Amino acid sequence: MNALEKIISKNEDNKFICVGLDTDINKIPSVIKNEKDAVHFFNKKIIEATKDSVAAYKINFAFYEVLGPYGFELIEKTLQEIPSEIFVIADSKRGDISNTSEMYAKSVFEYFNFDAVTVNPFMGFDSIEPFLKYENKLTFLLGLTSNQGANDFQKLEIKSGEKLFQYIIKKSIEWNYKFKNCGLVFGATNLEELKENIKAFDTLPILLPGVGSQGGSFDDVVKLFKSFHRKNFLINLSRSIIYKDQSLNFDVAARLEIIKLNNIANQIFSD
Amino acid sequence: MNALEKIISKNEDNKFICVGLDTDINKIPSVIKNEKDAVHFFNKKIIEATKDSVAAYKINFAFYEVLGPYGFELIEKTLQEIPSEIFVIADSKRGDISNTSEMYAKSVFEYFNFDAVTVNPFMGFDSIEPFLKYENKLTFLLGLTSNQGANDFQKLEIKSGEKLFQYIIKKSIEWNYKFKNCGLVFGATNLEELKENIKAFDTLPILLPGVGSQGGSFDDVVKLFKSFHRKNFLINLSRSIIYKDQSLNFDVAARLEIIKLNNIANQIFSD
Secondary structure (H helix, E strand, O other), X not given: OOXXXXXXXXXXXXXXXXXXXXXXXXXXXXXXXXXXXXXXXXXXXXXXXXXXXXXXXXXXXXXXXXXXXXHHHHHHHHHHHOXXXXXXXXXXXEOOOHHHHHHHHHHHHHHOOOOEEEEOHHHOHHHHHHHHOOOOOEEEEEEEOOOHHHHOOOOOEEOOOOEHHHHHHHHHHHHHHHHOOEEEEEOOOOHHHHHHHHXXXXXXXXXXXXXXXXXXXXXXXXXXXXXXXXXXXXXEEOHHHHOXXXXXXXXXXXXHHHHHHHHHHHHHHHO | OOHHHHHHHHHHOOOOEEEEXXXXXXXXXXXXXXXXXXXXXXXXXXXXXXXXOOOEEEEEOHHHHOOOHHHHHHHHHHHHHOOOOOEXXXXXXXXXXXXXXXXXXXXXXXXXXXXXXXXXXXXOHHHHHHHHOOOOOEEEEEEEOOOHHHHOOOOOEEOOOOEHHHHHHHHHHHHHHHHOOEEEEEOOOOHHHHHHHHHHHOOOOEEEOOEOOOOEOHHHHHHHHHHOOOOOEEEEEOHHHHOOOOOOOHHHHHHHHHHHHHHHHHHHHHO
8 A cells, every 4th residue: 555545545444533643751641751761662552552543643753853863763663663554654844955855755755664744845846856756655745834823924925816825735736746645734723724725625635733732623624524525634633642641541541532533533424 | 152153253264164064875985985984984084174164064964864863873973073163053944833843943952952953934933933042043044945946935926025035034034133043044046136135134144055066156155245244154065065076085175175265255355
């Protein structure tokens, strides 16, 4: 299965949740902080408890880079815990001039062997193409992000009358015609905004941050995608899942939360 | 000395060159490829030969990340070779939602202890602020990059009639009023473009890629900055310095090239 097929197969199985492993040693349950390799212990437990219920895992590179080389080792070790049929996303927001982007692409797709990556499109096509050249992988371009700062540049109106992020979405669709492996990141904090733009996504797979701790509603997002008969999306949940419980039962709590949400999604899609 | 003082002291000493350590095992002289830790050996030799002539070194993270955890170790080991008075830039083009940018900032400024970082501004102020909070460090925001893809989004005309990159420069100046530690990346491939925009940079330190292998002229860039009486800029040169010579004398060749360019800059500033 290539990356796109992996997402679709999970969605067809009514699994839409991507668990963000934004693991911060200062936020994991204090009872496990003194474990050897505590971050790895935590990730392993979360994965073991949730792997049969999730569609994907997303590794937020920042939380590992802060630990230097050891952090990169933790990424490798975490990936080893994830069954190969589950979709894994390198959330690293990379992008640079072409010869540099080639190296970033090689890092996430060859060295670490992720299925997908998040790429910041600001530097334009030649900064993105080295990722797209990996035909069995997926490259999620940032369309509209879920943070306050999305207002600063992404929502600027450009001369054509559309917003910058809407123009980026159009370009992504254009680039996707050639490579068939482009996806979009679109913040789901504001449902109206998602509703207004969902048609423009065409058939591109969508990664949706902004639900959970950042304020977006899981149910509403699922209902919206259902109403458009779309089954190629991932709702990312990080803090609201992995830090759901601060006891030794954090893994079970994470699992139960996902099962609850899966049931909601199932119900919505079968209505 | 904080980061800004370091740049200024080097410029006052007529040193304007930043050497980009984009070290690729496939491009270093074949005679040293079989050295143990060949990339480190190469960087060490380049640094030893050039450290009294350069203003700064810039580490392009992609070329190290491609090697996984070992690559991050190489960054640490390379930094150890650089004297503390020389300015060191983490060229990592990071940027994400605030709690994630905090981790990226902590990684480059605390774990690795760089003086400066390059940040992609696309996600807006809250993605940049965690970097700016390090008051003794410098954060270079991407204004206009030196690649072809800069045309795709950075040069779009926005509603106000200016180009997106010009608006980003204005915002950078606004943010700099508070933190006094903002810089700009501005591609020097096209001299006319640089000339048209140099006044808008205000007093922000400028990192200039695009000279050398990418086509921009060193002499012209120095003359332009001289004509504006500006001494807070760094001209980045990577491939044209570090791969100048493919023999065992690569380090001496790099040194001679920098001395030649320093002499040109000196001549221009004393004319």
